[in-house]
Amino acid sequence: MTQLPHNGQPYEYQRRLLVEPDWTRFPGWRDVTTAQWESAQWQRVNCVKNLKQLRAVLGDLIDEHFYADLETDQQRLATMSMLLPPQMLNTMVPDKTPDTDTFYADPIRRYMLPVATDRHLDWPSHPHATRDSLHEHDMWVAEGLTHRYPTKVLAELLSTCPQYCGHCTRMDLVGNSTPTVEKLRLTLKPADRYDAHLNYLRAHPGVRDVVVSGGDVANVPWKQLETYLMGLLSVPTVRDIRLATKALAGLPQHWLQADVVEGLNRVAITAERRGVNLAVHTHVNHVNSLTPLVARAARMLLEVGVRDVRNQGVLMRGVNATTTDLLDLCFGLQGEAGILPYYFYMCDMIPNAEHWRVPVWYAQQLQHDMMGYLPGYATPRIVCDVPFVGKRWVHMLTDYDREHGISYWTKNYRTSIEQDDAEALTKQYAYYDPIDTLPESGREWWRKQLVND
Ligand code: SF4
Numbered sequence: 001m002t003q004l005p006h007n008g009q010p011y012e013y014q015r016r017l018l019v020e021p022d023w024t025r026f027p028g029w030r031d032v033t034t035a036q037w038e039s040a041q042w043q044r045v046n047c048v049k050n051l052k053q054l055r056a057v058l059g060d061l062i063d064e065h066f067y068a069d070l071e072t073d074q075q076r077l078a079t080m081s082m083l084l085p086p087q088m089l090n091t092m093v094p095d096k097t098p099d100t101d102t103f104y105a106d107p108i109r110r111y112m113l114p115v116a117t118d119r120h121l122d123w124p125s126h127p128h129a130t131r132d133s134l135h136e137h138d139m140w141v142a143e144g145l146t147h148r149y150p151t152k153v154l155a156e157l158l159s160t161c162p163q164y165c166g167h168c169t170r171m172d173l174v175g176n177s178t179p180t181v182e183k184l185r186l187t188l189k190p191a192d193r194y195d196a197h198l199n200y201l202r203a204h205p206g207v208r209d210v211v212v213s214g215g216d217v218a219n220v221p222w223k224q225l226e227t228y229l230m231g232l233l234s235v236p237t238v239r240d241i242r243l244a245t246k247a248l249a250g251l252p253q254h255w256l257q258a259d260v261v262e263g264l265n266r267v268a269i270t271a272e273r274r275g276v277n278l279a280v281h282t283h284v285n286h287v288n289s290l291t292p293l294v295a296r297a298a299r300m301l302l303e304v305g306v307r308d309v310r311n312q313g314v315l316m317r318g319v320n321a322t323t324t325d326l327l328d329l330c331f332g333l334q335g336e337a338g339i340l341p342y343y344f345y346m347c348d349m350i351p352n353a354e355h356w357r358v359p360v361w362y363a364q365q366l367q368h369d370m371m372g373y374l375p376g377y378a379t380p381r382i383v384c385d386v387p388f389v390g391k392r393w394v395h396m397l398t399d400y401d402r403e404h405g406i407s408y409w410t411k412n413y414r415t416s417i418e419q420d421d422a423e424a425l426t427k428q429y430a431y432y433d434p435i436d437t438l439p440e441s442g443r444e445w446w447r448k449q450l451v452n453d
Contacts, residue, residue, distance in 0.1 A: 011327050011373060018336050020291045021094035023086065027059030037086070038293070040253035044162065048084040054113075057089065063100040069115035077119055077352045079171040079181050083164040084112060085251045091288045107286045107319045111356065114166040118318070118355055123435045125351040127450060131172040131181070133348045134385055139416050142196035143188045147416040148390055152209040155197050157228065159186055161216035163250040165283075167314060167356050169348040169385075174215055181351075190224060198231045201238060209240040211281070218247030218254045226263045233270050241276060246283040248309070248339075249290070252297035261304055268305025279308045282339065285320050287332040295337040302338055310342035315363060315382060316356040320344075323369040326380075330370075334378045341380040346394070348385060349432060359433035360384060360407045363394040388415065389429045398428060403442045405433030 023029045023037060036042040048054050051067055051074075074082065092098065092106045092113075103109055110118060132138065136146040136154065144156035156173065164175045173184045186193065201207055210232055217225055232238050247254050254260065271278035280301050284290065298309045311333050315321055320329060330341040346363055347356045358366075367382045374380075383391040389411045399408040408428040418424040435446050 010369065011323060013327075013331060013373065015335065016287070016328070016332065018290055018292045018295055018332070019094075020293060021090050023090045025097045026057050026090070027061065028057035029086065029090075032086075038253055038256070040251065040257050043085045043087055043251055043253050046086050047162070048086075048089055049082055054082075054084075057086075058098070058103075061098055061100075062103055066100055066103065066115065069117050070113065072116040073114055073119070075179050077116055077124065077180065078114065078166065078178050079350060079352055080164040080166055080168050080174075081176040081178050082113070083161070083175070085163055087252065087291075087293070088112060088163055088250045088289070091286075091291065094288050107325070108288055110318045111166050111285065111314075111316055112163070119352060120355045120434075120436055123354050123446075126349050126354060126357075126432050126435065127446065127453075128430075128432050129349045129351050129353065130387075131351065133350050133387060134169065135387060135415075135417075136170070137172060137184065141416055142200050143193050144186060145197045145200055147200075147204075147207070149415075150413045151207060152211065153197075153201070153207050154211045154213055156186075156214050157194070157212060157217060157220050157225070158190070158215045159183070160219045161214060161250075162218050162247045162254065163216075165246070167316060167347050167350070167353055169314075169345075169350060170215075171350055194224075194228050194231065197228075198235065201232070201235045205237040208237055209242075210238055211242045211244060213244035216245050216247050217243050218245045218251060222260050222263050226267060229267045230270065233267070233274055233276060236274075239276055241271065241278050243278075243280045244283075245280060248280065248282040248297055248301075249284045249294050252291075252293045255297040256293075256300060261300060264301065264306065265304035271307075272305055277307050278305070279310060280306050281310050281312055281342070283313065284311050284329065284333065284339070285313045285316065286325065287329040290329075290332045290337050298338045308340060309338060310340045311380075312343045312345060313341075313380075314347050315344045315358060315366070316347050317358055318356070321358050321362070321366065323366060326366060326370055327373055330374050330378065330380060334374060341374065341378050343391075344380050344382045345391075346382070346384045349387070354434045354436065357434045359405060359437045360394055360397065360400065360431065361402065361433075362437070367394055384409075384431055386411075386429050386431045388418075390415075397431075403439060404445055405435065405438045405442055407431045407433070 092109045093102045141147045146154040177183045333339040386409045397407040
């Protein structure tokens with residue numbers, strides 16, 4: 001029987017103040033000062049990019065078999081290369097000196113530093129998994145500009161981030177190539193790419209909302225980013241601008257630099273004068289990522305005039321896929337960091353991600369179990385990004401074959417590649433549950449499909 005907390009409710013809220021984990025518990029950072037830690041430049045220079053650098057930080061806290069496991073993953077399975085700012089690494093096993101077992105079990109380690117034994121050996125990938133699972137590249141109307149929804153575009157300004165997440169949905173484009181994935185490359189010079197975006201927006205006044213992303217906008221040199229944003233603000237039909245940056249949690253030091261703060265203030269003042277909603281969207285998956293520095297950076301964004309800071313997390317097994325994990329994170333975001341819990345996306349159907357993905361019925365259950373605890377406006381929606389459809393709330397499916405793990409969805413608009421498709425709005429689109437979560441009859445059915453293919 002499920003044990004209930006003391007108050008007799010399935011979830012018991014307790015305020016938890018944010019704490020910056022003590023980085024000197026790691027042998028490699030024993031002498032790092034607060035001034036160094038809070039410097040964006042120190043953080044970037046000391047990012048962990050390979051096993052040797054990880055060993056230098058962890059010393060002999062972790063057994064050799066962990067490093068071997070990590071190396072196997074990097075060589076055979078990883079779709080993203082390793083890139084961890086010290087700030088992120090420091091949120092793994094935050095309250096004690098890590099050892100091999102606690103490091104293996106850590107939720108942030110599980111998605112930022114995946115190892116081979118994390119993955120499912122039987123079904124590492126779903127047969128329908130693809131590199132560009134949301135077909136964003138197919139919907140480019142200019143290099144890096146995806147027009148998927150009628151009134152909105154996604155602008156990918158660059159293909160790098162200050163940190164690389166193992167489950168990155170843009171693994172097709174973002175980051176360095178890995179032994180298993182040769183990445184797509186942006187070919188235009190940044191200035192030409194940005195001009196092409198602005199030209200498209202001027203020519204398409206029906207597009208009113210621009211998500212400025214990448215990669216992560218924290219890697220765009222500030223002057224370039226400010227020029228781009230001022231360009232967007234000069235297009236009178238653009239009414240919403242959302243900046244996407246996981247660095248708010250992974251490298252909050254970036255958003256606290258004087259030139260960035262001052263520049264963002266200029267952009268926010270211009271947005272305010274023109275009546276444009278300027279917001280920042282970040283990507284936090286676990287409450288342990290929230291530290292006082294993250295909260296300071298989020299509040300600084302609000303102080304300089306950004307209208308809202310919102311979180312779009314990704315739902316992942318082993319990381320946050322329990323009601324307690326999600327509510328702890330949401331209360332930390334909402335109550336301690338000034339960040340609105342906005343969405344949790346189901347992890348997309350990219351290669352080698354099956355161990356992270358959850359089935360739709362499970363996501364529906366989590367959404368059900370989260371209701372009623374948070375303020376209504378801060379209760380996040382769990383969404384499934386259905387290929388060729390877009391975001392759907394997880395209860396919006398029209399049919400569901402639980403045995404084979406296939407859900408069916410409809411949509412109410414055409415993407416930029418379906419203007420001539422007469423059936424786009426009447427047909428059903430499929431989404432697939434992870435095969436290891438199916439009953440044996442369903443798993444057997446998929447095995448036969450593979451043999452027959
Ligand atoms: S920060 Fe976002 S774009 Fe960058 S690797 Fe992580 S998920 Fe991908």
